[in-house]
Amino acid sequence: MLEWIKEFIRAWRDYPIQPGRRIAGRYEVIEWLGMGSYGLSYRCIERRENGESAGEVALKQAKPSRRRTAGALLTRERDALLAMDHPFIPRCRGFFTEMRCEWLAADYVRGRTLENLIFEDGRIFDEADCLRWALELFDRIAHVHSRGYVHLDIRIPNVIMNEDGLHLIDFGLARRIGEHEATDPEGSPLPSRMPARVVSDLEDAAHLLLYMLYSGYTPPVGPSEPKSAASAGSAAKRRAFGAHRAAGLTSDRSGSRAEPVAGSSWENELALSAPTAALLRRLLRLDAPFADAAEASEAIRSSLNVLERAKAGN
Numbered sequence: 001m002l003e004w005i006k007e008f009i010r011a012w013r014d015y016p017i018q019p020g021r022r023i024a025g026r027y028e029v030i031e032w033l034g035m036g037s038y039g040l041s042y043r044c045i046e047r048r049e050n051g052e053s054a055g056e057v058a059l060k061q062a063k064p065s066r067r068r069t070a071g072a073l074l075t076r077e078r079d080a081l082l083a084m085d086h087p088f089i090p091r092c093r094g095f096f097t098e099m100r101c102e103w104l105a106a107d108y109v110r111g112r113t114l115e116n117l118i119f120e121d122g123r124i125f126d127e128a129d130c131l132r133w134a135l136e137l138f139d140r141i142a143h144v145h146s147r148g149y150v151h152l153d154i155r156i157p158n159v160i161m162n163e164d165g166l167h168l169i170d171f172g173l174a175r176r177i178g179e180h181e182a183t184d185p186e187g188s189p190l191p192s193r194m195p196a197r198v199v200s201d202l203e204d205a206a207h208l209l210l211y212m213l214y215s216g217y218t219p220p221v222g223p224s225e226p227k228s229a230a231s232a233g234s235a236a237k238r239r240a241f242g243a244h245r246a247a248g249l250t251s252d253r254s255g256s257r258a259e260p261v262a263g264s265s266w267e268n269e270l271a272l273s274a275p276t277a278a279l280l281r282r283l284l285r286l287d288a289p290f291a292d293a294a295e296a297s298e299a300i301r302s303s304l305n306v307l308e309r310a311k312a313g314n
Helices: 002-013 064-084 114-119 127-146 198-216 232-246 274-283 293-313
Strands: 027-035 039-047 053-062 092-098 101-107 159-162 165-168
Touching: 027 053, 039 064, 053 064, 064 092, 064 101, 114 159, 114 198, 127 165, 127 198, 127 293, 198 274, 198 293, 274 293
Parallel strands: none
Antiparallel strands: 027 039, 039 053, 053 101, 092 101, 159 165
8 A cells, every 4th residue: 555655656746747838937848758767858849038939849857756866867968968069969958957856958859769660650671771871870879989978878769860860869878988887966876778888889789770670571470370460560560579589689679688589590580791790790799899980880881882882783
């Protein structure tokens, strides 16, 4: 009973703010975007003093029920964004405290996340598509590293694609390169997925690319499966299953890594050119890893050139 009451109080504290309300007298909530482990996100209109629009922003609120840790993470995200200055990474547009919570305002990026494109839209990326997008992704990663940070959360929900290109978002877990355990103001460790090293981002990027490559993969229909398994809906589900196998996952579709699935192997299931397979092996640290994102980008260009020459020769 006591636990139920605690859960009710947490849910009440974390209840999303409704559209139409203004935060700090400046940010008008248009839409609640979602809730994560440590924050709530909203699409807002920034209002000038005369009421005119100053454009859309993504407003992130430190989760009230986890205020200490969430506030520390949001403060660190602000610092990381302020260090970036890249057209395809959101700018920090404001940081303040309101209702005993920290809030971060950043550029709102319109488009579809890679997760949406694969799982909701059924988008299929062939090998050349993946390599072209990878060049954009590694440009963003190289920039992050050049500013002394590692992102540490390069996953399919944190990449947005639109007509302008590929945007890298959500720097909530970013850390300085080589930083050891990060702590909140009271000395408690902050959450972290991986060590704050360049190779961590490169390995994350490899898993993301495998998700893209698996978008067109359909496992063979077994003899005991009904013919309906070949329908478009079932094919989409099987593609999703293939995407889970992309990084040897047993958990969710978000790109978070878990324990390998026994017997799965992208090298056996995906028909890739030899240079692309070698690229992935190095990103995944199965072979000698790349020194940095720039070296990986050169390997991506080389792989893409091989594919384009082969296509031109056919």
